[in-house]
Amino acid sequence: QSALTQPASVSGSPGQSITISCTGTSSDVGSYNLVSWYQQYPGKAPKLMIYEGSKRPSGVSNRFSGSKSGNTASLTISGLQAEDEADYYCCSYAGSSTWVFGGGTKLTVL
């Protein structure tokens, strides 16, 4: 299983919106509506932000939203805040009880 493809970095100014893409294949992202997104601060454990493509766990800001089209999933953060600066990882169920993560995207809030 090859890792999902994410941009290495994205940036935006406070108040703006950014979108992080996550490209897989017809065997993972394209086959299942089971993409999740994780936020990770340096030295900390990942935190679930979006699951099953577009659902938000309780307690996660509605500034975070997810979508999918074909083999590509996307995470959008609106109203960017300084606290959003972190690494973001997508993850897709890949069938046969396996999962695949993306390489991660470093978000910088300018």
Add this chain to the structure above:
Amino acid sequence: EVQLVESGGGLIQPGGSLRLSCAASGFSVSSNYMSWVRQAPGKGLEWVSVIYSAGSTYYADSVKGRFTISRDNSKNTLYLQMNSLRAEDTAVYYCARVDRDGYNFDYWGQGTLVTVSS
């Protein structure tokens, strides 16, 4: 409150073995799917293994045949037995609970560092 606490990491020589533990509280490991995810230094996350509530286990190709996931229901603890360790296994290993839907990692431990080096 759900908590996951990993232990057992350390420095090990190539070819050696190590067993990681993940003590859970606030829920039962036997009733949930549980997984291990690792992160090499400065790199991204990599899914390693899952154990289902019924006991079936699955592995990433990179560790298949070398790693074994298991649990002790009486101790509410998840394990990862790692054999024939390689330098490329060097990583922080996280245990994670899989949510009720069965596909998302909703709680994570703080991780334990495994360094494979001579």
